[in-house]
Every structure is written in structure tokens, then in C-alpha cells.
Amino acid sequence: MSGELDFEGPASYVGRSVSRPNARRLAEGRGQYVDDIVLPRMLHVAFVRSPHAHARILSIDTSRAERMPGVRRVATGADIARICKPYVGVLTHLAGMRSPPQHPLALEVARWQGEPVVAVAAESRAEAEDACEAVEIAWQELPAALDAERALEPGATVIHAEFGDNLCFRRVVDTGGVDEAFAGAAAVVEDTLSFGRHTGVTLEPRSMLADYNAAEESLTAYHSGQSPHMMQAILASRLGLDEHRVRIVCRDVGGSFGIKIHIYGDEMAACALSIMLRRPVKFVADRHESFLSDIHARDHRVRARLAADREGNVLALEIDDLTGVGPYSMYPRSSAVECNQVLGLTGGPYRHKRYRATGTVVFQNKNPMSQYRAVGHPIATAVAEHMIDRAARALALDPADMRRRNLIPDDAYPCQSPSGMRFEQLSHHACLEKLVALMDYPRLRAGQAALRAQGVHRGIGLASFIEVTNPSPMFYGVGGARIAAQDGCTMRLDASGAIIAATGVTEQGQGTETMIAQIAATVLGVQMSCVKVLTGDTDKVPYGGGTWASRAAGIGGEAVLQAGLALKKNILEVGARILKTDAGSLDIADGRVVKRGTSEGLSLTELARIVYYRGNELPADFQPELVVTRHYRVKDYPFVFTNGAQGCLAEIDPETGFVRVLKMWCVDDCGRVINPKLVEEQIRGGIVQGLGGALTEHCRYDERGQLLNCTMADYLVPMAGEMPDIEVAHIQTPTRTSLLGAKGAGEAGTGGAPGALMNAVNDALAAFGARVTSQPITPDVVLAALGKI
Amino acid sequence: MNDAQEALDIELEVNGEHVRRRVEARRSLADFLRQDLGLTGTHLGCEHGACGACTVRVDGAIARSCLMLAVQADGARIETIEGLSDAGAIAELQNAFVLANALQCGYCTPGMLIAAQALLEADPQPSRDRIREFLAGNYCRCTGYQSIVDAVASVAAHRAARGPR
Numbered sequence: 013m014s015g016e017l018d019f020e021g022p023a024s025y026v027g028r029s030v031s032r033p034n035a036r037r038l039a040e041g042r043g044q045y046v047d048d049i050v051l052p053r054m055l056h057v058a059f060v061r062s063p064h065a066h067a068r069i070l071s072i073d074t075s076r077a078e079r080m081p082g083v084r085r086v087a088t089g090a091d092i093a094r095i096c097k098p099y100v101g102v103l104t105h106l107a108g109m110r111s112p113p114q115h116p117l118a119l120e121v122a123r124w125q126g127e128p129v130v131a132v133a134a135e136s137r138a139e140a141e142d143a144c145e146a147v148e149i150a151w152q153e154l155p156a157a158l159d160a161e162r163a164l165e166p167g168a169t170v171i172h173a174e175f176g177d178n179l180c181f182r183r184v185v186d187t188g189g190v191d192e193a194f195a196g197a198a199a200v201v202e203d204t205l206s207f208g209r210h211t212g213v214t215l216e217p218r219s220m221l222a223d224y225n226a227a228e229e230s231l232t233a234y235h236s237g238q239s240p241h242m243m244q245a246i247l248a249s250r251l252g253l254d255e256h257r258v259r260i261v262c263r264d265v266g267g268s269f270g271i272k273i274h275i276y277g278d279e280m281a282a283c284a285l286s287i288m289l290r291r292p293v294k295f296v297a298d299r300h301e302s303f304l305s306d307i308h309a310r311d312h313r314v315r316a317r318l319a320a321d322r323e324g325n326v327l328a329l330e331i332d333d334l335t336g337v338g339p340y341s342m343y344p345r346s347s348a349v350e351c352n353q354v355l356g357l358t359g360g361p362y363r364h365k366r367y368r369a370t371g372t373v374v375f376q377n378k379n380p381m382s383q384y385r386a387v388g389h390p391i392a393t394a395v396a397e398h399m400i401d402r403a404a405r406a407l408a409l410d411p412a413d414m415r416r417r418n419l420i421p422d423d424a425y426p427c428q429s430p431s432g433m434r435f436e437q438l439s440h441h442a443c444l445e446k447l448v449a450l451m452d453y454p455r456l457r458a459g460q461a462a463l464r465a466q467g468v469h470r471g472i473g474l475a476s477f478i479e480v481t482n483p484s485p486m487f488y489g490v491g492g493a494r495i496a497a498q499d500g501c502t503m504r505l506d507a508s509g510a511i512i513a514a515t516g517v518t519e520q521g522q523g524t525e526t527m528i529a530q531i532a533a534t535v536l537g538v539q540m541s542c543v544k545v546l547t548g549d550t551d552k553v554p555y556g557g558g559t560w561a562s563r564a565a566g567i568g569g570e571a572v573l574q575a576g577l578a579l580k581k582n583i584l585e586v587g588a589r590i591l592k593t594d595a596g597s598l599d600i601a602d603g604r605v606v607k608r609g610t611s612e613g614l615s616l617t618e619l620a621r622i623v624y625y626r627g628n629e630l631p632a633d634f635q636p637e638l639v640v641t642r643h644y645r646v647k648d649y650p651f652v653f654t655n656g657a658q659g660c661l662a663e664i665d666p667e668t669g670f671v672r673v674l675k676m677w678c679v680d681d682c683g684r685v686i687n688p689k690l691v692e693e694q695i696r697g698g699i700v701q702g703l704g705g706a707l708t709e710h711c712r713y714d715e716r717g718q719l720l721n722c723t724m725a726d727y728l729v730p731m732a733g734e735m736p737d738i739e740v741a742h743i744q745t746p747t748r749t750s751l752l753g754a755k756g757a758g759e760a761g762t763g764g765a766p767g768a769l770m771n772a773v774n775d776a777l778a779a780f781g782a783r784v785t786s787q788p789i790t791p792d793v794v795l796a797a798l799g800k801i
Numbered sequence: 802m803n804d805a806q807e808a809l810d811i812e813l814e815v816n817g818e819h820v821r822r823r824v825e826a827r828r829s830l831a832d833f834l835r836q837d838l839g840l841t842g843t844h845l846g847c848e849h850g851a852c853g854a855c856t857v858r859v860d861g862a863i864a865r866s867c868l869m870l871a872v873q874a875d876g877a878r879i880e881t882i883e884g885l886s887d888a889g890a891i892a893e894l895q896n897a898f899v900l901a902n903a904l905q906c907g908y909c910t911p912g913m914l915i916a917a918q919a920l921l922e923a924d925p926q927p928s929r930d931r932i933r934e935f936l937a938g939n940y941c942r943c944t945g946y947q948s949i950v951d952a953v954a955s956v957a958a959h960r961a962a963r964g965p966r
Contacts, residue, residue, distance in 0.1 A: 031899050031902070032902065035898070035899045035904055035907070038907025039904060039907070040883075041840075041841070041842020041843070041883055041886065041910075041911040042842065043908075045841075045844070045908065047835075048835075138825075138827070138828075212942075213942060214942060215844070215852060215854055215906070215908040215909050215940065215942050216844070216846070216908045217846075264907060265906060266844070266906045266907070267906045299846070299847045521907060523905075689902055690902065693902050693905065693948060696945035696947055697905065697942075697944050697945040698945075700946065701945075723849045724846070724849055724940070725851045729940055729942065730945075731946075732932075732933040732936040732939070732946040732949065733934045733937035734937075735933075735946050735947075737947055738945060738947055761945075
């Protein structure tokens with residue numbers, strides 16, 4: 013702890029569950045989402061999308077559409093390609109990865125059902141949609157490559173002829189000694205697990221309002237997103253504009269979860285149309301096109317083997333992950349990061365030394381797959397935790413004891429996983445022990461046995477997990493993507509005495525602005541109500557990465573802390589001149605510059621008045637600086653890992669196959685907790701999102717590559733009535749990579765829940781000698797496991 | 802022009818104000834509120850009647866404004882989040898939502914609050930299970946719902962402790 017910082021004291025906002033100042037605006041319906049913004053001469057764009065999974069465009073006739081009421085422009089892929097350069101979703105540090113150039117709208121061939129093909133700009137969205145129906149496209153349907161398992165088989169339809177096959181990326185991790193470890197093992201368990209496609213379903217659909225000003229050659233894009241500077245760099249480079257003349261504004265964002273961090277052809281086309289038509293163009297996806305074009309997530313088949321000795325010590329783990337990512341790797345973050353994460357993270361909580369993992373990423377004619385909340389973590393955790401439970405059962409060990417035996421000891425850090433992940437300081441055992449106490453695990457076990465005698469089938473599942481947070485440049489920057497890992501904060505003391513903090517990290521409701529204000533108020537010794545936070549505008553905030561990989565608190569928060577310290581130093585320099593003392597004898601407390609240990613001094617308001625209006629009262633050789641900027645990046649580690657443990661109590665109905673989650677518990681260690689309530693709510697919301705993907709959410713395709721469920725009536729997101737209460741507790745191991753000590757918490761819930769749930773279901777099914785190995789765990793999956801269908 | 806694009810005159814009361822407009826027959830009540838009246842607190846999440854983000858009150862009963870045509874609201878009394886907020890009609894629930902952090906991105910929140918108000922009118926002391934069941938028609942993708950249940954339950958408990966007004 014720095015002498016300047018007191019997070020434990022009564023004046024600290026850090027560590028307190030203060031309410032979010034920006035929540036009231038949203039609770040009154042006074043938010044401003046992109047679709048709420050109306051500009052003069054604004055047009056609306058709608059898209060004709062491919063009805064086929066794979067088809068050649070023989071001809072496009074737009075003549076009838078162009079004559080429809082209100083229509084101002086009908087643009088084909090070729091028209092848009094004249095304005096917007098293609099993009100390639102490849103990261104150079106993922107060796108051998110490949111993906112072809114992608115255009116906003118399909119040119120000769122459409123490669124998934126839902127790919128945008130023709131854009132219609134009209135006076136209203138309704139008129140644009142009317143005209144879409146009048147666009148006539150002659151299609152030649154082509155054979156589609158849909159099944160990832162068969163994508164690399166000889167004779168498979170090759171989606172991009174220039175590549176010769178459908179391979180996007182392959183990676184192998186091998187510590188050596190795996191075969192020897194398996195040969196000498198007392199217990200070997202193996203399974204093939206599958207994880208279906210699901211998607212983010214942000215309640216506010218993807219939205220882009222592009223406003224090109226031809227006189228300035230400038231573009232202002234109001235975007236529902238989470239990485240404004242990334243968007244600025246991409247729009248400028250693809251549209252041929254000066255980067256500093258592209259402004260991205262992200263006001264309120266109605267959920268993002270990673271969905272809105274990618275580049276989509278329809279959004280790029282809206283920007284291109286704004287340039288072509290020299291007026292504002294708005295695109296807001298409807299729910300149908302959200303399902304067809306928002307990135308999908310997961311879609312993995314993992315073969316896993318685990319070897320253990322007689323006492324239950326894990327000797328080796330082997331996985332083979334196959335994932336289908338659609339016809340293109342998403343730009344600019346790629347679609348191989350999820351598989352790469354699965355390889356890096358699987359088994360990461362445990363102390364075995366032998367590990368072999370193969371990851372294969374293939375193209376297919378389905379909607380592109382890419383990063384969604386907790387990228388790779390749900391797969392990695394579910395696979396490892398399933399195998400740990402399988403081994404425990406084979407050796408007649410309790411699952412909690414199996415974990416106690418194998419989790420990396422809390423005093424063994426720093427250390428490195430067999431896949432090369434570097435851990436600074438984790439707390440698996442502390443989290444597990446707190447979890448079993450919170451669950452009252454022995455009593456749950458006793459209750460489970462008693463209920464089973466009454467024909468009630470409950471299962472208890474545990475999952476220990478790690479989470480990638482606070483990423484360094486090793487995540488994207490090193491691979492050539494223009495995505496900042498550093499972040500900044502510009503902080504100023506205004507003439508009124510208020511503190512204004514502008515940050516490069518963004519708010520989507522998780523509480524970023526609140527967390528920033530808590531840190532700023534604490535460091536500066538002012539009331540939180542005196543702090544105003546600015547986010548989401550590339551013209552107004554320092555260059556930063558935005559919000560992804562659970563980086564806002566850990567990286568954005570540290571930049572705020574450093575800016576606060578620098579501004580405080582400058583303020584005290586001014587105070588010293590006014591109070592005719594040395595700065596070292598001064599401090600700021602409750603908004604006043606005071607002599608330490610006394611209340612003697614002056615308010616920040618008075619100090620600011622002197623600086624801004626009555627500078628003549630200051631020494632002539634002294635220039636106050638009440639605006640500072642500080643930046644921060646993670647330097648010591650590629651990522652700063654967090655860890656935790658989740659527990660699940662679920663009940664299955666062996667007659668109907670229905671699974672009911674009765675209760676979830678989570679103990680999470682995200683380092684220093686800035687706002688316990690906000691962390692808990694991130695965990696809860698994340699757990700429910702994880703449970704959704706593990707229980708009900710599924711993008712179901714037919715054999716021709718048609719997505720069968722494109723409404724919220726038949727794609728099932730969790731509802732209030734079927735979700736449990738979730739108990740959350742904290743362990744705090746502050747990271748030493750920053751003064752603040754905070755790590756991320758946004759993805760821990762989603763990362764751990766599917767594994768805990770599957771273990772609970774299988775714990776219940778064990779009484780029947782059955783187990784499930786695929787998600788979502790729908791009733792038919794359970795009934796099939798029970799041999800009933 | 803087809804029948805759906807035909808324009809009709811409607812008169813209705815929105816948030817206590819008399820409103821007269823000419824609207825296309827096909828215009829949904831949600832689009833009418835948002836685009837014609839600028840009441841953007843009513844949100845569109847699915848346009849399918851599933852998610853509840855567009856919930857408003859029509860003659861005192863909650864309704865999905867995406868499933869109703871503006872012309873069907875001719876002569877009706879409509880209340881949206883803006884009117885209910887300004888009138889203080891849901892102030893207790895709003896305070897409880899802020900305190901419990903029962904909203905994150907805020908997109909579902911207007912609909913959720915209006916549904917919660919209807920629940921408490923019908924059932925002033927609902928159990929947690931009843932709250933969860935009633936709000937099952939309003940999707941929230943951020944919170945996981947528990948804090949919403951906490952907020953609604955806290956208002957019910959506070960009202961019970963305070964007694965009838």
C-alpha cells in the first residue's frame with residue numbers, strides 16, 4: 013500500500029457498494045441508445061440477405077426496388093466495395109492462420125444464410141424493407157459445408173478454393189511425456205464432449221448511425237459498441253479517411269457481451285452509404301437479422317482423456333478441440349482466439365505436468381463464430397471439470413477431495429501451467445474451501461442421499477476455474493490488430509472544483525463509470541458526487557482499448573488511479589503556494605486542501621477559483637497544471653489471471669428430462685474489489701448467461717444450413733422464473749502488477765457455470781449409471797443419456 | 802399504396818396529454834411512440850412479443866407495444882416510462898432498482914419496471930417465486946434477475962411495513 017493511498021479507511025469509496033449514479037437515468041427511460049438518435053436528413057438502411065447457406069449470385073436486378081417510394085439508393089456488394097476496402101480476420105501471432113479477404117456485402121458468392129448482399133437506403137426503415145422485397149437476385153445454390161467434423165474430409169465442399177481445404181487454424185501444445193503418463197496410470201477416463209452454438213442476444217440489437225460530412229471529409233459514427241478507438245482505426249483505414257477525422261461515439265449500449273466488438277458488413281455498408289449519399293444513414297438490426305448475423309459462439313467438439321494414479325493425482329490431460337467458425341474469421345479479432353484459449357486454459361487450475369492439446373479451426377457455411385463473453389473459458393472449464401469428476405468417480409473419491417488433491421497449492425506461485433500460462437498469484441484452495449463452506453457441502457450431500465431415497469434426483473456440481481483478465485499487448489497488438497492494450501485517463505480540476513475524468517474504457521451497464529468515479533474520489537479525497545466521468549467518445553477520451561477481456565477495472569482503473577495521484581500532486585503544489593507551506597505537509601480531505609492532521613486549509617473550489625480567475629495571487633514563476641493524463645499497461649505478465657470456484661445444485665426429472673437449477677454459488681477472486689455489489693452482479697449475470705448456453709440456448713441449423721430458430725420465441729434465453737438465486741462471495745488477492753491491485757470479474761460467471769451445471773446433472777444421473785456429454789443439456793439430451801429415447 | 806400504408810387519423814391520450822396524429826395503418830404502437838412522439842424510453846428488443854422491453858400501459862393494463870398497431874390505440878389512454886416517471890407513479894420501484902443494482906444496460910428496465918408495477922397492483926405481497934413467474938415475460942440479459950427480484954420484493958416489504966396509505 014502506498015502511503016498516499018488508503019483503501020481501507022473511512023474516506024475510501026474503493027471497497028464500498030455505492031449505487032451507480034448513471035442508473036437513475038436508465039431507470040427513467042432517459043438513456044440514449046443509437047436508435048434513439050435522430051439526425052437531419054437521416055436515411056435508414058435495410059439489407060437483402062442470402063437465403064442460402066452457399067450460393068452463387070448469377071444476377072441482381074435492383075431496378076424495381078429503386079423506383080419504390082422513399083428509396084434513395086440500392087447498393088450491391090460491388091457498389092460498396094468501391095468505397096470500403098476488404099478486411100482479413102487474421103492475427104499474425106496465431107501461426108499459419110488464414111482467412112480470405114471479406115467485403116461488407118457478398119460479391120459473387122454468398123457463404124452463409126443471412127450474409128448481407130444488397131443494401132437499400134430509404135426515408136424510413138419500413139420503406140427500405142419494402143424495397144428489399146423488390147430486389148431480384150438469381151441464385152445458383154451450391155453444396156454447403158456445414159458439419160465441422162467433415163469439413164476436412166477428402167471430397168468436402170471447399171468454401172475458399174484458393175486454400176484447397178477448409179482449414180482456418182491448427183495448433184498443437186505438447187509438454188512431452190503424455191503417452192508415458194497414460195501408460196502408467198491407475199485410472200484413465202475419456203469422453204467426447206460437444207458444445208452447441210449459441211449467441212449473445214443483446215437486448216438492444218447491433219446499431220450504427222453513420223454521419224459523413226463531405227465538407228470536412230469527416231465521419232461521426234454513433235455505434236452500439238465497446239471499443240471506440242478500435243472502430244475508429246478500422247473505419248478510417250477501410251473507408252480511406254483520416255483517422256483523426258473519424259469520431260466514434262458510444263453512448264448507452266444495451267448489452268454487448270463481446271457481440272458488438274467485431275466488424276460487421278452491414279455496419280460497414282451503412283458507413284459506406286453515408287459517404288456515397290453525403291447524409292446520415294442509420295442501421296439497426298431487427299431480431300431476425302441479429303440471429304442470422306450477430307456472431308455465434310462456442311460450437312466445439314472436444315475429445316478428452318485424463319490419467320490419474322491410484323490416490324487420485326492427475327498425471328496427464330489430453331484434449332482435441334475441433335471448432336467450426338463459419339466461412340470467414342471475424343475481423344479484426346479473428347475466430348481462432350476461442351480455440352486458442354481452450355488449448356491454453358483447459359486444466360489450468362491443476363498441478364499436473366503432462367499435457368497435450370490439439371486445436372483445429374475449420375470453415376463452414378454457417379454464420380461466423382467469434383469471441384463472446386468468457387471466450388473459450390466455458391469450454392475449457394467444462395471439459396476439465398467433467399474429466400476431474402469422471403476420474404473422482406472412477407477412483408471413488410469425493411469431487412471436492414479430488415480438487416483439494418490436484419489444485420495448484422496457494423503457496424506455489426508464481427508458476428506456469430503446462431500450456432505456458434503464467435500465474436502471478438491465485439487462490440484455488442481458499443476459494444474452494446470458502447465455496448464448500450458457503451454451500452454447506454456435507455449437508456447438501458446428506459440431503460441428496462435422503463432425497464434420492466424418496467425418488468428426487470438432485471446433483472451437486474463443482475467447478476474450479478481460471479479467468480484471463482487485464483490483457484497485455486500479447487493478446488491482440490502483437491498479432492497486428494490495432495486494438496490498444498494500454499489505456500489512459502485525463503483528469504482535471506475544473507473552475508467549479510469538480511473533478512472530470514475521461515477514460516478510454518467504456519460502459520455497457522457493468523458499472524465502469526461508477527468504478528472510475530470511486531477510484532478518482534478516493535485518490536483525490538473528494539466526494540464521489542463531485543466527480544464526472546466521460547466515456548465512449550474518441551474526440552473526448554484518451555486513446556484506449558475499451559472494454560473486453562475483463563480489462564476495464566484492472567487497466568482503466570489503474571490509469572485513473574495514476575492520473576488521480578498526479579493531479580493531487582499538482583493540486584497540492586498550488587495549495588502550498590497559497591498556504592505558504594511545503595506541499596509535503598498538505599493533503600486533500602473531504603474536498604479541502606488541508607495541513608495534514610488539521611482542518612486548516614482551503615476548499616478545492618476556492619483553490620480552483622484562484623487558479624482560473626485570480627492567478628495574480630500566485631507567484632509569477634509558478635504555473636499551475638490542473639489537467640493531467642496518465643496511462644497504464646500490463647507489463648509483467650501476458651494476462652493477469654483470476655480464479656474462483658462455482659457450485660451448482662440441480663434437480664433432474666428422469667421422466668421428462670427437464671433440469672432445474674435450484675441454486676448456484678460462486679467464490680471469485682478478482683483481486684482488490686472496488687465495488688462488491690457490482691462485482692457480485694457481474695458474477696450473477698455472467699452465471700445466468702453461462703447457464704443459458706448450457707441449458708437452453710442453441711442456434712439450430714438444418715441439413716441445408718438454414719437457421720431454424722430466429723426469434724426470441726424459439727431461441728430460449730433464460731427467464732426469471734427458471735433461474736435460481738446465486739450466492740456470491742469474494743477472496744481478495746490483489747495483483748502486484750498495479751497499485752490498485754484489481755483484476756477483472758466480467759467473465760468469471762459465464763466461464764464457470766456450464767462446467768458446474770454439467771457436473772451437477774451428471775452427479776444426479778450417476779444414480780442411473782448415465783451421463784450427459786453435450787450442451788445445451790436439453791430434455792432430449794437427458795432422456796437420451798437415460799436410454800429413454 | 803397498399804392497405805398497410807394507408808394513413809388514418811387517431812386521437813389518444815399519451816402520458817396525460819391529448820395527441821392527434823395521422824399514422825400508417827401498419828405502424829406499431831411502439832414505433833408510433835418512439836418515432837412520432839419521441840418517447841424513446843419504450844424499447845424494441847424482439848418485435849415479436851417475447852422480450853417485454855416495449856411494455857407500456859394501455860388503459861391501465863400492461864401491453865406489448867410492438868404487438869399493437871397505433872391505430873388500435875385510437876381513443877386509448879397510454880402511459881409510458883416517461884409519463885410514469887414524471888408522475889412519480891413508480892418512484893419507489895425506481896429507487897429500489899437503483900439501490901439493488903437491478904439494472905445494468907437499462908434496455909429492459911422501462912418494461913421491467915412497468916411489469917413490476919402491474920404485479921404489485923395485482924398482488925401487493927408476492928413471494929419471490931411469484932415475482933419470478935410474473936416477470937418471466939420480461940427478458941433481462943445482464944442481471945441474471947436476482948437483483949430485480951430483490952428490488953421488487955423490497956418495495957413490497959416496505960409497503961407492508963408502512964401499511965396502507
